[in-house]
Amino acid sequence: MQVKQLSSVQGRRASCVRDRLDGGDTEGEYTLLRNRVSKLAAATAAGAMLMAAAACGGSDAKDETSASASSAAPEAKAKAKVGLAYDIGGRGDQSFNDAAAAGLDKAKGEFGLETKELETAPGETDAQKEERLRLLASSGFNPVIAVGFAYSASVKKVAAEFPDVKFAIIDDADATGPNVSNLVFAEEQGSFLVGAAAALKSKKGNVGFVGGVEVPLIQKFEAGFVAGAKAVKSDIKIQTKYLSQPPDFTGFNDPAKGKTAAQGMYDGGADVVYQAAGGSGGGVFEAAKAAGAMAIGVDSDQAKTADAAVADVIITSMLKKIDVAVYDFLKNFTSGSVKAGESRYDLKAGGVDFSTTGGKIDDIKAQLDEYKQKIVNGEITVPTTP
């Protein structure tokens, strides 16, 4: 596991989830088939599942119970019960589900919350997502946090059914309501800055972008990155590659594919590659290490969280502070000051940013700060589509 920030429990959980989900395969379609067919029919697979469940399910359940018990002990007053519904991948995806989980964990520790996290399965209908939220709301959980825009339609519908429950949804501004807080990010702005950093650090005038899955959300990263790089050097060469197409979401969880894509870019003359590919990002860093080139991380400060062996290739990371957004929302909830509608986490609000860990971009930090200022005061408007 490349992410060190995860506690040991989460790490173990993450590896279990991963083992169960993809078994380390590279072909998405094949994996899908295998998961569906052989898992069901083959005795070996079933045996493996039993063992996986015994190992993972058992430890999870105990660890989570003891964790909530210990945190509950010092709190005397009635605790808020927080329900959180993950997107596909759930806790341990090394991407935005984990970021949301981190914010939840932090708030839980600080405010003594009782929490319940529900996971999703691939191939769900909206009705099934609605049911998950409905179950949380009707079981007394308030607030309810939905991770990912996939919950857009479901949040809108269920929030209307439970006017007394506060809902929050991450990455979506469409599901509006008097009891819905929309936590959205200006990914393009942060990406603009790392794009500028890439262009400034590139000696060959050739940079790359690896996206996990070709969805509009990830295209925002690409759009910002391209705009930032071109702002520095208008004739810069930019290579772009997405690892999978929806509804195949394996591109977020396939380091081997990430590595292949990045290798191609380095071989094609790039010397800096920016990855917005979730769990596949580790592969991009490995390719950078092998090529003796540079890479840019995403979401969290990956120079700190990535595998130590490859951390030194990460010159900076585009920070998307979902954990902060979740934490803020819960903090406001406990203080009774949750406001409905859009909370936009942009550069100005500090919701997105770039990291400087390792000092690799100290030489250009001043230039980046300049761009940052221009974006904050509106001099530069960053596009959201490529």
Add this chain to the structure above:
Amino acid sequence: MGEAAITTAIATDPAVELTGITKRFPGVIANRDVRLSVAKGHIHAIVGENGAGKSTLMKILYGMQRPDEGEIRINGSAVSFHTPGDAIGAGIGMVHQHFMLADNLTVLENVILGSEPRKGGLAIDFGAARKKIRELSDAYGLGVEPDALVEELGVGDRQRVEILKVLYRGARILILDEPTAVLVPHEVDELFDNLRVLVREGLTILFISHKLDEVLKVADAITVIRRGTTVASVEPSGVTARKLAELMVGSELPSPETRESTVTDVVTLEVSGLTMVAPGHGPVPKGTSAEQLKADGVRLLLEDISFTIHKGEVLGIAGVEGNGQAELVEAIMGMRSITAGTISLGGADITAWSTLKRREGGIGFIPEDRHRHGLLLEAPLWENRILGHQTREPNVKGVWIDRAGARKDTQRIVDEYDVRTPGIDVDAAALSGGNQQKLIVGREMSGEPVLLIASHPTRGVDVGAQAAIWDHLRNARAAGLAVLLISADLDELIGLSDSLKVILRGRIVADVDPGAVTPEQLGSAMTGAGEDT
């Protein structure tokens, strides 16, 4: 032949002794209270009709089936075989009716396959194997060349390879399951010479057959099986073929002979210039003549075949299996496309017709392999009645299956053709071979066909069913049916046919008068010896 003829085994020191063997399958009792005693150094023949239970008995002896009751003793000690491996361990070897050889391997490789001698734990010791094979071959006069490719060997040679294979594994008791079924007469004689050498060297042979002349020629002792049980053990010197046959059948022997000619001058089927290239030659322009193709070096499965069958005529095709009979049948049925030639039925050119249309046009078809081509084994009889007639009354009404109609007509066939079955909802697999075949014959005779293609119509059926099928063919012929008869049973061919043609390597090589020919003459014509007649 009454009870007096049944003598308990003469043997002093039995190599194989079976007592009270009983084996049941769903729908049949294959063996019931079988008693058998085989003396060491004898060729012991087991005779019985097809379906009498010979093969099951041998499978039990070879460990492929386990008896429900009874005891097996080998050289005096009781044994219990769970797998053929156990039987091989006890010195029993089996030569199957259908050869189990890999064509693209050499004799040596085939023989050692599965019991390779090892050199230093890993490498196969070909040298040792070759030496051992030579020794065995010389000792028993088999004349097998270890380095020959199996695909280049003739049928008789392959059989010797099979025999060598079991000898190589140390067998002292050999089971030969219908070893002469695939051989032409002179090869049969060679086989018998080999067998005599083997017993002289102290081996014991169980020889399964239903060809009584052969049995009388080679066996030292004979046991007759009827309806799954041993009914008599006799010495060949004490019986005639006819008596043996009556023991097998338990009644008087039927004869395939057709008495008076019913041939008319109305042509039913006319095949002319039929040519079919072997697969793997790439596209060949339709209509290219056989000479042209041969000149181009294309291998032909069928070469310029022409014949006519008249209303009321049975045309027999004689030939060693694999000389184009199956291809000819499939071409006439429209199951395989032809390269050149025309086929016409009742004056209409049906060359371009689909199989279905040909069937609707009045061709009935008794396929060679009823399990593969004739039946849906896991479907009930009434569904099997529909097969091949799925566009015709009484099975269908428009696009719908007429269950009631089909069931009623199935019952009719069961009654008229004496198909012995508990009911028409039984799966076809539950019926014995003869009853399956009677059902097929009944089905193919329904809907008033004008032409019947009968491919080995009595293969693997009991004598009772055989006689019934012959009767049905004769009656249909008298009523004006044209029949194309393909058979490996020369008596059947000679007895039923109005005219006979011999096929060899895809060509018609001889016309034979069935009234004048003997099975021996026909046999030599089939191997090419009589090509100029």
Add this chain to the structure above:
Amino acid sequence: MSAFMERLTGRVKLDGVFAIVAPVLAVVFAGLVTSVVLLIAGNSPADAFTTLLDQGSTPRIIVLILNTSAAYYLSAVAVAIGFRMNLFNIGVDGQYRLAALLAAAVGGAGLLPGVLNSLLVVLVAVLVGALWASIAGLLKVTRGVSEVISTIMLNAIATGLTGWLLTADRLGVLSGNAIGTTPIPEDAHAPGWALIPGTPMQVNSFLIVAIIVGVGYAVLLNRTRFGFNLRATGRSEPAAVASGVDVKRMVISAMVISGAVAGLVGMPELLGGSFQYSLNFPAGLGFTGIAIALLGRNNAVGMAVGALLWAFLDSSSNALQILDISKELVDIMKGVIVLSVIIAYELVHRYRTVAAQRRVSRELAAPAEVEGAAV
């Protein structure tokens, strides 16, 4: 195809009481295995099953189960049509996704008013599904390409194609971070009825469509010439050829019909739930269908039971997470059920064979005695 595979895919029938005994045994056995897993994981099986049943019997979950099972069932039928003639249409997944996308685009354009628009959507979906499946059929009959390989490949191609089509400059409309086709106008939504007392949630009309398709499937296979030919081809292709069945045409027809039904798989969600094809559109239903077809042994009623069971497990699994039981437990249950159903069918089949053997022996014993006496 071995006899075992034939039993597995239901071409060999188990009649009468056995058809019920086998699956019931299997589900009971699956319950036992799951209990052991739960105990190992430190959870109480009683709690888990009570929760599943409690949750599954709440009115709104019942509605959810019914609506979900409609899609599952359609998918199973699509798979089963192929299975019955030995065709493994692994491509139901790609077929329904592509069909749903194109149908959603046509429906969103609002070319026709009201219910005509819904019918147009369904028609487009059926046609697209059939066409996409027919590619695999054509490849098989013209080039001998195994349909297993070609349908898996076509799934991948369908994924690429839908990804390419579902972009803002083609069929997609961007809304926030989501992208989907233009929503289908409200007057074209499939009607539903609040049939289950205690919840305002509606049972969608596609449940009826699924039932009709199931009845149609049973009638087509068992009562028509076409169905006879299809089953004959599945049981023995050489016999079918000899009987005059045009196997090539049957392959194409079966793939086309299978694909047409596959086209319907996405319709309950499209016309009864999301009203657009978006990033959120459920994927993988084609593989669920394979499991259910195996479970129901391609029998119309068996698959209906299987679809309901699957929908029940899927829809009730959230409740387990409330108990801190991993939702993967449901996957384990599903796996064990399919596995034990296969084993149960095999055991029952053997029992039946032995029973038949005994019966036949008894019946044949009497004449055997007579004959024996004569010798």
